[in-house]
């Protein structure tokens with residue numbers, strides 16, 4: 344066992360893991376990130392299973408399953424009696440197109456950027472397919488957000504409104520994708536970013552934007568709904584993360 348490998352701290356993993364103990368998918372995502380970020384050199388031996396259990400605070404089985412997945416992805420090689428090594432060909436190995444990172448691996452900035460492209464894309468379906476019940480659900484979310492007494496409650500109804508918009512597409516793949524993205528809202532980091540940037544004026548502005556979006560859907564006005572939803576997400580992104588990153592402005 345290389346003393347060098349043991350002595351290194353498990354970077355971001357330590358901070359994130361207590362929330363999802365025992366989840367081999369989460370551990371796999373963390374180890375994959377560490378492998379790709381160069382925490383270990385090609386051909387270098389990784390800590391033993393037992394050491395990984397201690398470092399990442401997970402059960403032996405969890406470590407074993409995560410290592411199996413990484414081996415299948417050709418990121419590591421394992422030799423009985425010798426240990427686990429970072430593959431020397433790992434950068435060129437094809438990634439598994441069916442692998443989905445767990446939510447801990449998504450950054451709020453990535454998620455909001457993705458929503459910026461994804462949610463306005465749902466508008467044409469919503470305009471055509473939204474039923475009266477869908478539109479009433481959106482209005483109910485607006486009303487509840489308006490009446491919310493805390494930031495947490497507002498955030499919950501804000502999320503519910505965006506979910507109601509996805510539901511109104513009546514496309515189950517779109518609804519599922521929207522919900523995967525929405526899960527980032529459960530992260531502590533998202534809550535902190537929202538809380539840090541939220542003022543009563545901002546909350547009022549967000550509500551006004553929400554009202555405009557729902558009104559455009561009620562009017563079946565595709566152009567207005569698309570523009571208002573996109574502007575709303577740009578606004579959320581800007582106040583959470585500052586000005587747009589290079590390249591984004593030209594795309595939206």
Ligand SMILES: [Zn+2]
Nearest residue numbers: 501505553575
């Ligand atoms: Zn919103």
